[in-house]
Amino acid sequence: MKKLFIVLLTLFTGMALLSGCKDKRTEEAVAKAAEQSAKLQEAHETEISDVTKQTATQLAKDTTQVAKEAVESVKVQAQETFSRAKETIQNVVVAQAPGDRGKELYKACAGCHGEQGQKHALGKSALLAGQSASALADKLKAYKAGKRNTAGMGTLMQTQLASLQKSDILALAEYISTFQTNKGNTQ
């Protein structure tokens, strides 16, 4: 009886020890597995972050390229707008230049007064060549207002100036004042 008890006890202890060992081994195996999986995860993460980095770098490059292109196109557009604006300004300046405006308007007067103001209009008027811009402007304003009539033809001159603005009269006076007296004052 005592013997059997001892045998049983030994068996129990052995089993207990064995199972203990087993547990330890399992624990070790689990720990190893966990370690490995942690390593794997780490490696994976590194890989992921590498991919992320690459993607981010590529994205940044693409964005920079797109931004550069956008800046270029804005520059080109700005230049085009600028040159168009410059052209418009030049046109406006040219259109407003008194010389050209006066020259254009004087075409209606040249028939009677001569290309260079060298004619006595209808054989009656004084010569326009050699007169100052201010004198001419004063006379034209007076005709337009119906207040000048030196040879009985003031009304005719008033009609000539009826549709003209003050700025037109000044441009005309300016242009006529450039006529030289010595240019064929024959008539």
Ligand code: HEC
């Ligand atoms: C149909 C012919 C005719 C046309 C066109 C004409 N004129 Fe006259 N102009 C005259 C006559 C005639 C007189 C003299 C009027 C008077 O009796 O005072 C005169 C007078 C003048 C005078 C005054 C000259 C002076 O010193 O006494 C000026 C300046 C003048 N004209 C400028 C112009 C201008 C500028 C135009 C064009 C917008 C023009 N004329 C168109 C016939 C003309």
